[in-house]
Amino acid sequence: MITLFLLSMMVFVGGQVLPGDxxxxxxxxxxxxxxxxxxxxxxxxxxxxxxxxxxxxxxxxHGDMGMSYVFRTPVAPFVIDALxxxxxxxxxxxxxxxxxxxxxxxxxxxxxxRPLDRIISLGGLSMTVLPEFVTGIILILIFGVWLRWLPxxxxxxxxxxxxxxxxxxxxxxxxxxxxxxxxxxxxxxxGMIEALDSDYTRTAILxxxxxxxxxxxxxxxxxxxxxxxxxxxxxxYLIGGLVVxxxxxxxxxxxxxxxxxxxxxxxxxLEAGILAIGIVYAVAxxxxxxxxxMLNPRIRLGALQ
Amino acid sequence: xxxxxxxxxxxxxxxxxxxxxxADAFLALFRSGPFLIGLCIVLFWIVxxxxxxxxxxxxxxxxxxxxxxxxxxxxxxxxxxQLGRDVFSRVLTGSRDILTVAPLATLLATIIGTAxxxxxxxxxGIVDDxxxxxxxxxxxxxxxxxxxxxxxxxxxxxxxxxxxxxxSFAPIIARTVRSAVLAERELDYVAAAQxxxxxxxxxxxxxxxxxxxxxxxxxxxxxxxxxxxxVATLSFLGFGIQPPSPDWGLSISTNYGxxxxxxxxxxxxxxxxxxxxxxxxxxxxxxxxxxxxx
Numbered sequence: 001m002i003t004l005f006l007l008s009m010m011v012f013v014g015g016q017v018l019p020g021d022x023x024x025x026x027x028x029x030x031x032x033x034x035x036x037x038x039x040x041x042x043x044x045x046x047x048x049x050x051x052x053x054x055x056x057x058x059x060x061x062h063g064d065m066g067m068s069y070v071f072r073t074p075v076a077p078f079v080i081d082a083l084x085x086x087x088x089x090x091x092x093x094x095x096x097x098x099x100x101x102x103x104x105x106x107x108x109x110x111x112x113x114r115p116l117d118r119i120i121s122l123g124g125l126s127m128t129v130l131p132e133f134v135t136g137i138i139l140i141l142i143f144g145v146w147l148r149w150l151p152x153x154x155x156x157x158x159x160x161x162x163x164x165x166x167x168x169x170x171x172x173x174x175x176x177x178x179x180x181x182x183x184x185x186x187x188x189x190x191g192m193i194e195a196l197d198s199d200y201t202r203t204a205i206l207x208x209x210x211x212x213x214x215x216x217x218x219x220x221x222x223x224x225x226x227x228x229x230x231x232x233x234x235x236x237y238l239i240g241g242l243v244v245x246x247x248x249x250x251x252x253x254x255x256x257x258x259x260x261x262x263x264x265x266x267x268x269x270l271e272a273g274i275l276a277i278g279i280v281y282a283v284a285x286x287x288x289x290x291x292x293x294m295l296n297p298r299i300r301l302g303a304l305q
Numbered sequence: 306x307x308x309x310x311x312x313x314x315x316x317x318x319x320x321x322x323x324x325x326x327x328a329d330a331f332l333a334l335f336r337s338g339p340f341l342i343g344l345c346i347v348l349f350w351i352v353x354x355x356x357x358x359x360x361x362x363x364x365x366x367x368x369x370x371x372x373x374x375x376x377x378x379x380x381x382x383x384x385x386x387q388l389g390r391d392v393f394s395r396v397l398t399g400s401r402d403i404l405t406v407a408p409l410a411t412l413l414a415t416i417i418g419t420a421x422x423x424x425x426x427x428x429x430g431i432v433d434d435x436x437x438x439x440x441x442x443x444x445x446x447x448x449x450x451x452x453x454x455x456x457x458x459x460x461x462x463x464x465x466x467x468x469x470x471x472x473s474f475a476p477i478i479a480r481t482v483r484s485a486v487l488a489e490r491e492l493d494y495v496a497a498a499q500x501x502x503x504x505x506x507x508x509x510x511x512x513x514x515x516x517x518x519x520x521x522x523x524x525x526x527x528x529x530x531x532x533x534x535x536v537a538t539l540s541f542l543g544f545g546i547q548p549p550s551p552d553w554g555l556s557i558s559t560n561y562g563x564x565x566x567x568x569x570x571x572x573x574x575x576x577x578x579x580x581x582x583x584x585x586x587x588x589x590x591x592x593x594x595x596x597x598x599x
Contacts, residue, residue: 034552122339129587130580131534134543137557137576141569150372153566242450244538248561259542270457274450 066268075272086253093176105188128182132175132244172249187230191223232288310505330596343588350400357398363391365398365551384570402546407532409476413471422482423509438477456544481524526590
């Protein structure tokens with residue numbers, strides 16, 4: 001909540017206060033001063049800052065995100081469309097990374113300090129730290145330009161079916177997957193190591209339970225809790241990644257919307273895009289807390305008592 | 306954390322004399338393979354940044370329109386870009402801007418973060434509560450978005466990029482420093498300093514600070530990796546380093562429109578260069594982290 005408030009303040013200050021004379025910015029340096037004043041009045045930017053902030057938030061909460069300076073139409077439909085597209089891309093990356101990342105971490109922990117663990121850990125670390133546009137460019141070159149297996153632009157032909165859309169989303173989602181993989185695998189590995197080391201695992205083994213029962217019922221259950229939290233907190237990162245990936249692959253999502261708005265100094269669009277992301281992020285964090293307490297009986301039952 | 310670290314530790318028998326933990330950690334570092342590889346990569350790029358322009362075959366900024374977009378050949382090892390500039394020369398000299406901006410941003414973040422962390426960790430109380438909440442809220446915001454917003458509002462320049470990245474990373478360092486200070490201030494030497502009626506500033510900076518240098522060093526190297534990531538990304542988006550610099554992210558951003566035409570050499574080598582420097586810094590950071598946290 002504080003984050004959202006802080007973000008809205010920053011967006012407001014960054015978008016409306018710092019750029020100075022909005023009317024002048026739109027009409028250019030040679031426009032008549034009267035025209036500039038008139039435009040400022042009609043845009044409402046000549047009012048006191050607190051009033052502007054208040055009315056901006058009030059309107060935003062009521063679904064009015066303002067008018068785009070560039071398109072001269074309401075911002076809301078653009079933002080909602082873009083958000084939908086981005087969620088598809090993000091969902092694709094998550095669908096890939098959650099099972100594979102967890103599997104990678106589990107395999108690494110079961111082979112602790114053996115070559116396989118070293119490969120997964122170091123490989124995961126290396127992939128995680130590479131900027132998305134670097135892995136994106138290399139992937140485009142390999143699969144798009146040389147092998148010609150996948151399209152290099154993520155914009156599918158209009159009216160494309162679900163499968164075609166998936167096909168277009170493969171390449172853009174891989175760089176996001178690579179960055180997230182390292183985090184998820186690392187958390188899963190750490191969680192596994194801790195759980196494998198615990199007294200309850202030793203008890204389970206000493207009771208003579210079969211290995212897979214110990215792993216599934218005792219180790220995994222405890223090991224994956226922290227991983228879920230990490231996955232949820234990565235939503236914040238994912239948003240930054242989307243700006244890059246959507247620009248690189250020319251995909252009409254919230255990231256490229258923000259990027260283009262920033263380029264064109266279309267502040268209402270920029271502000272609406274960033275705030276929309278802030279809201280999605282807040283919801284994701286809340287959902288993660290909820291999921292965590294659902295899965296963790298210590299918290300779930302503790303709340304009931 | 307790794308097999309090499311374990312090897313490094315095995316021959317140590319307790320000889321009864323107290324070994325400095327810091328010295329131990331550094332010893333382990335210089336016996337670790339990933340650390341040395343990372344260090345070599347980083348040093349290579351630092352040398353290129355400092356002296357690259359003296360040994361590259363062409364002027365990295367000189368246009369040669371007639372020879373634009375020539376594929377790699379014996380004359381131009383990595384080909385030429387759309388203005389006919391030699392890609393090999395540009396890649397080798399391209400580390401200069403990112404290797405100035407990212408470390409300066411990290412340094413700024415470390416200075417502000419350390420001071421902030423020392424203050425809130427030392428005084429605790431209501432100030433700590435408020436500042437910690439604010440920092441948490443601030444950290445939850447994606448750096449790229451914050452940077453984009455600030456740079457659009459303030460205008461692009463190297464200074465803006467340094468300020469923006471430095472300020473966005475400061476809270477993370479402050480959090481690390483704060484938790485280190487919280488543990489440290491319960492120790493006897495702090496109580497002794499307070500009994501001597503040393504000033505708060507003296508206790509913080511002269512007594513506590515030297516004892517928490519290890520976590521600060523770890524956090525700083527980790528942040529440096531992220532700073533390079535952030536600077537490269539901002540340059541790619543056109544909000545970081547500006548033309549005509551041979552910066553890698555910038556080169557990719559000006560040339561990636563060409564790759565559908567098959568001009569792969571204009572971006573591939575820059576991408577590999579960024580990848581190598583980022584992996585190098587992170588190998589170093591990760592090994593330092595491992596060495597100090599065992």
